[in-house]
Amino acid sequence: MAKKKEEKHIPVVNKKSLAFFENYINNPSPTGFEWEGQRLWLDYIKPYTDEHFVDNYGTAVAVINPQAAYKVVIEAHADEISWFVNYITKDGLIYVIRNGGSDHQIAPSKRVNIHTEKGIVKAVFGWPAIHTRSGEKEEAPTLKNIFLDCGCTTKEEVEALGIHVGCVITYEDEFMVLNDRYYVGRALDNRAGGFMIAEVARLLKENKKKLPFGLYIVNSVQEEIGLRGAEMIAHRIKPNVAIITDVTHDTQTPMINKITQGDLACGKGPVVSYAPAVQTNLNKLLIDTAVKSNIPFQRQASSRSTGTDTDAFAYSNDGVVSALISLPLRYMHTTVEMIHKEDVDNVIRLIYESLLNIKVDHDFRSVK
Numbered sequence: 001m002a003k004k005k006e007e008k009h010i011p012v013v014n015k016k017s018l019a020f021f022e023n024y025i026n027n028p029s030p031t032g033f034e035w036e037g038q039r040l041w042l043d044y045i046k047p048y049t050d051e052h053f054v055d056n057y058g059t060a061v062a063v064i065n066p067q068a069a070y071k072v073v074i075e076a077h078a079d080e081i082s083w084f085v086n087y088i089t090k091d092g093l094i095y096v097i098r099n100g101g102s103d104h105q106i107a108p109s110k111r112v113n114i115h116t117e118k119g120i121v122k123a124v125f126g127w128p129a130i131h132t133r134s135g136e137k138e139e140a141p142t143l144k145n146i147f148l149d150c151g152c153t154t155k156e157e158v159e160a161l162g163i164h165v166g167c168v169i170t171y172e173d174e175f176m177v178l179n180d181r182y183y184v185g186r187a188l189d190n191r192a193g194g195f196m197i198a199e200v201a202r203l204l205k206e207n208k209k210k211l212p213f214g215l216y217i218v219n220s221v222q223e224e225i226g227l228r229g230a231e232m233i234a235h236r237i238k239p240n241v242a243i244i245t246d247v248t249h250d251t252q253t254p255m256i257n258k259i260t261q262g263d264l265a266c267g268k269g270p271v272v273s274y275a276p277a278v279q280t281n282l283n284k285l286l287i288d289t290a291v292k293s294n295i296p297f298q299r300q301a302s303s304r305s306t307g308t309d310t311d312a313f314a315y316s317n318d319g320v321v322s323a324l325i326s327l328p329l330r331y332m333h334t335t336v337e338m339i340h341k342e343d344v345d346n347v348i349r350l351i352y353e354s355l356l357n358i359k360v361d362h363d364f365r366s367v368k
Contacts, residue, residue: 012199012345020044021175021195025185028113028170030082031100034058034221037078037191041219045198048205049217055236058221059229062201068214070360073242074200074351075230075309076193077223080186081333083169085114085148088159092152094123097143099168100224103333107146110335111172114150116162123150123169173335181341182266188337192327192344193245194219199348200355212360213240223309230309234316241282241321241358242313243351247339248273248300248326262300264328266340269296270347271326275306277314281364282323289354295346300326321364325350 013021020040029037038060042052049062060078081100088094094114098104108127113120126149127141139145148169152158175185183192197217204211216237220229223246234242250266251258264271272286290297305311306324314322327347330338 009342009345011341012203012348013341017195017199017202020198021183024191024195025175025187028082028115029078029080029187029191030115030168030170031079031222031224033082033115033168034078038219038221041078041194041198045201045217048198048201055233057229057232059233060219061233061237062217064201064204064215064217065211066214068212070213071216071237071239071241072211072213072355072358073216073218073234073237073239073313074197074355075218075220075242075244075313076197076246077190077221077229077309078194078219079221079224079229080170080189080191081224083112085163085165085167085169087165088155088163090155092150092154092158093126094148094150094158094163096146096148096169101333104141104143104146106334108141112148112169113172114148114163115168115170116164118162121150121161121163123148125149171335177341178338182338183341183344184336184338186335186337188329188339189247189332190223190245192247192329192339196245196327196344196348197351200351203348203352204355209356211355213358215355220309227309227312230312231316234313234320238317239313239320241364242310243282243286243323243325243354244308244310244313245325245327245347245351246308246310247329247332247337249332250328250330250338253330264298264300266328266330266338267342268298268328269343270350271298271300271328273300273302273306273310273324273326275302275310275324276304277306277311278323279314279321279364280366282321285357286323286325286350286354289357290350293349293353295350295353297346297350298328
C-alpha cells in the first residue's frame with residue numbers, strides 16, 4: 001500500500017503581519033490599562049474593516065458589514081497580567097499585589113517597568129543571594145515577601161520618580177522565535193488571539209469574501225479579572241453568534257497531570273471545547289469545518305465553565321450561540337509563554353473557514 005503523502009503546511013501569517021504581532025506583544029497592555037495596545041490593534045485592522053468603535057472601558061471593535069441585522073462576533077481578550085504598587089517602605093522598597101493571575105514564583109530576578117504619569121521607571125524584583133540562605137530552610141517566593149527595587153533608598157526618592165500606590169507594573173521580556181517553530185513572549189495569553197482575529201479580517205479582505213452578516217471583531221479588556229470587558233460588550237452588540245478564541249494548556253511538559261488537565265499539545269492544531277457554555281450545534285459546525293478543510297484539531301472538556309470570555313457571551317442577552325477555539329500554549333502566565341507557529345495559522349484558518357459556513361438562516365437550536 002502506498003504511503004499517504006503528508007500535506008505541506010502553508011503559512012497564513014506573512015512578514016508584514018508578523019512584524020505587527022511582534023510589536024503588539026512587546027507593547028504593554030495590563031488589565032485596566034490596555035489602551036496603547038488597543039491603538040496598535042486598531043491601526044492594523046482598520047484597512048480590512050468598514051468601521052470601528054471603542055467602549056468606555058477600552059474594548060475595541062472593528063466591524064465588517066455593519067448594516068446587517070444578523071451579527072456574528074469573533075473575539076479575543078487584549079489584557080495581560082501585571083502587578084500594582086501596594087506599599088512603599090521607608091527604605092525605598094516596593095511591595096506589590098496582583099492585577100490578574102500574576103505568578104509570584106517567577107517574579108524574583110525579573111526586570112520590570114513601573115508605569116507612572118512621568119513615564120516608565122525601571123525596577124527589578126530583588127531576592128536574597130543563595131549565599132545568605134545557606135544552611136537555613138529555604139523560603140519560597142510569596143506575595144508577602146517579593147519586592148521591587150528601583151534603586152532608591154528612601155520612600156521620598158521613590159515618590160519623586162512618580163511612583164505611587166496604584167501604579168501598574170509589567171515585565172519587560174520581549175517577543176522571539178524559538179527554533180523557527182515557536183513564538184515566545186509574555187502576554188501571548190491572549191494577544192495572540194487578538195492577532196489571529198485581525199488576521200481573519202485581513203484574509204476576508206484580501207480574498208474579497210462577502211459575508212451575509214455583520215462581523216464584529218472584538219478585542220476585549222479585563223478578561224484576566226473576571227471576563228468583564230466581554231460582559232459589557234456582549235450587551236452592547238447583542239450578537240446572534242459568538243466564536244471566542246483564547247489559549248489553553250499544552251500538557252506535554254513536566255509536572256502537568258494529563259488525567260486532570262487533558263492530553264493537549266502544541267503543534268497538533270486548534271482545540272475545540274466541550275462545556276455547558278459551548279453551544280452544541282455551533283461546535284459541530286466548527287468540527288465539520290475542520291474536517292472538510294483538512295485542519296488538524298484537538299478536543300478539550302470543561303466540567304463547569306470554560307474560564308474564558310465564552311461564558312460571558314453565552315450567558316448574555318437571553319443566551320448567545322457561542323463556541324470556543326483555543327490555542328495550545330506552554331508556560332501560561334509566565335514571561336516565556338510559547339505557541340506553535342502552525343497552530344496560529346490553523347486557528348486563523350478554522351475561524352475564517354467557519355465564518356464562510358455560517359448562514360443567516362442557520363437554526364442552531366438543539367430542539368426544533
